[in-house]
Amino acid sequence: MNRVFVFGLLLFAFLVSAQQRKKSTNLKSKVTKNITSKNGYTISINTENSDIKALSLKVCTGNIKTTFALDSAKTTGQKQKILLRKSNRIISFPVLLSTQTAGNNIMLFLKNGIEINGKLDSNQLQNITVDDDLNKDFINYQKENDKHKKIFLAQQILAKYPDEGVQTFFHFEMVRLQANDKVNLENAIKNTENAIKFSNKNIAIMPNSYIFLNEYFNNSDNYLDAIFKDLNCTDANFKFYLNWILKNLQYRNSSAEDTQDKYQYILKNYLNTTECKKMFASDIEKIKFQLKENEVLPLDKPLPDFKVKDTAGKIFDFNSYLATHKNITILIFYDPNCEHCIENVPKEVKIIDELESTYKVKLNKIAILYVGALSQWQQFITNSHLENWVNLTSGSDKDSIPNIIPISGTPTFFILDKNGNVIVKNLNQKLLVNEILKMKKK
Numbered sequence: 001m002n003r004v005f006v007f008g009l010l011l012f013a014f015l016v017s018a019q020q021r022k023k024s025t026n027l028k029s030k031v032t033k034n035i036t037s038k039n040g041y042t043i044s045i046n047t048e049n050s051d052i053k054a055l056s057l058k059v060c061t062g063n064i065k066t067t068f069a070l071d072s073a074k075t076t077g078q079k080q081k082i083l084l085r086k087s088n089r090i091i092s093f094p095v096l097l098s099t100q101t102a103g104n105n106i107m108l109f110l111k112n113g114i115e116i117n118g119k120l121d122s123n124q125l126q127n128i129t130v131d132d133d134l135n136k137d138f139i140n141y142q143k144e145n146d147k148h149k150k151i152f153l154a155q156q157i158l159a160k161y162p163d164e165g166v167q168t169f170f171h172f173e174m175v176r177l178q179a180n181d182k183v184n185l186e187n188a189i190k191n192t193e194n195a196i197k198f199s200n201k202n203i204a205i206m207p208n209s210y211i212f213l214n215e216y217f218n219n220s221d222n223y224l225d226a227i228f229k230d231l232n233c234t235d236a237n238f239k240f241y242l243n244w245i246l247k248n249l250q251y252r253n254s255s256a257e258d259t260q261d262k263y264q265y266i267l268k269n270y271l272n273t274t275e276c277k278k279m280f281a282s283d284i285e286k287i288k289f290q291l292k293e294n295e296v297l298p299l300d301k302p303l304p305d306f307k308v309k310d311t312a313g314k315i316f317d318f319n320s321y322l323a324t325h326k327n328i329t330i331l332i333f334y335d336p337n338c339e340h341c342i343e344n345v346p347k348e349v350k351i352i353d354e355l356e357s358t359y360k361v362k363l364n365k366i367a368i369l370y371v372g373a374l375s376q377w378q379q380f381i382t383n384s385h386l387e388n389w390v391n392l393t394s395g396s397d398k399d400s401i402p403n404i405i406p407i408s409g410t411p412t413f414f415i416l417d418k419n420g421n422v423i424v425k426n427l428n429q430k431l432l433v434n435e436i437l438k439m440k441k442k
Contacts, residue, residue: 038113040086043097045128048080050120055082057108058096060207062244070095092165093202094138097125107207109138111163134161151177165202171195172212179215189219199230204240213241217248224265233276242266242283249290260294263287289408296406302420303331304404308368308395311378316392322364322420328435329364329416332389333407336372336380341411345384348413352432353385359436365389368401370410 045055056072071084092111098104106125108116118130126143130136141153154170171192178184203209216223231238249262267287271280297303305319322329330352334341356363367389369377381391394401415423415432423435
């Protein structure tokens with residue numbers, strides 16, 4: 001009897017011990033699963049209550065218009081689900097979820113290991129519902145139209161989610177939302193400087209980084225050092241910032257002296273090593289060209305005079321024309337074979353014509369065939385809606401416009417004030433409106 005009792009006791013102890021070991025193993029397994037995060041992302045969208053059959057993910061590079069494809073998928077199964085999935089490790093950043101219909105999109109925030117389950121009860125992605133808190137808040141933010149409410153929501157999200165990508169995006173948003181409020185804008189810029197590092201890799205794939213940089217550019221005297229101080233030319237973000245800065249130095253409404261100083265400063269301090277010179281040889285050549293061009297065509301100075309023929313074969317005297325037409329002048333230099341010219345000139349012409357109509361002003365509008373065949377000239381004028389502009393050839397030999405006015409590419413826009421001085425070397429719509437308003441006050 002005692003033996004049976006002892007045996008039973010030992011058996012019970014063994015079973016309890018085994019059960020405890022099993023529980024311990026299960027617990028360890030669960031803990032291991034919890035601490036071993038999945039890489040990439042998984043997005044599952046139920047579309048059975050919509051007509052949407054395919055979705056794509058796009059990554060924005062600086063603004064929401066410049067994107068590249070990340071992922072795409074079509075519906076599968078009877079329940080009409082679309083599954084977007086990648087297993088590579090990712091940093092956190094927003095992506096554009098889109099259909100094939102232009103303008104039908106919504107942004108989602110991705111971070112490593114995220115799983116998003118969504119549902120569409122209509123064909124509009126703005127009406128999507130999702131199950132994770134971050135994207136619920138992100139979608140609500142996007143759907144809010146009132147600026148003050150958006151600021152409040154952005155502040156809530158910044159306080160709620162310490163994630164680096166979320167912090168970067170919404171600090172940029174705080175700057176964007178307060179761009180017209182000088183005091184709050186300065187605070188937003190300072191907060192952003194303190195909260196993020198310009199070396200963060202996700203900055204280059206934010207849809208609002210250009211907006212932030214533009215405000216930062218216009219409201220900071222030492223932006224070059226602030227941006228580049230933690231970077232060297234081999235870092236991923238260096239090229240992104242350099243391209244943006246060079247473009248804005250070329251087009252910014254600042255003094256010629258300031259622009260030249262900035263170009264020289266970049267060459268001396270940030271493109272000065274053998275490695276950098278090799279990596280950015282083409283950019284260095286562009287800078288040197290701009291330095292030379294700005295010596296020949298400085299801001300706040302008149303353009304050199306030129307005499308060329310118009311479409312009727314008559315000689316057009318530039319200085320004589322400006323002397324008798326005391327208006328703001330827009331010049332377009334184009335090449336009819338240039339794809340950017342074919343695409344962008346009609347759009348810019350439309351903007352200029354609309355500004356004339358809206359503000360009831362008369363602008364001097366001059367379009368110049370900078371390079372290209374005369375046989376394509378008239379067709380380009382028609383296609384670009386330049387019929388009511390002064391249309392000129394570039395001339396020939398040493399008196400040709402390219403020899404007098406060197407520019408780095410086409411299309412190039414110059415805006416001149418009513419005295420014929422160069423205000424800016426691009427079609428800066430905001431600046432043009434300001435100049436129109438100044439002229440109307442006089």
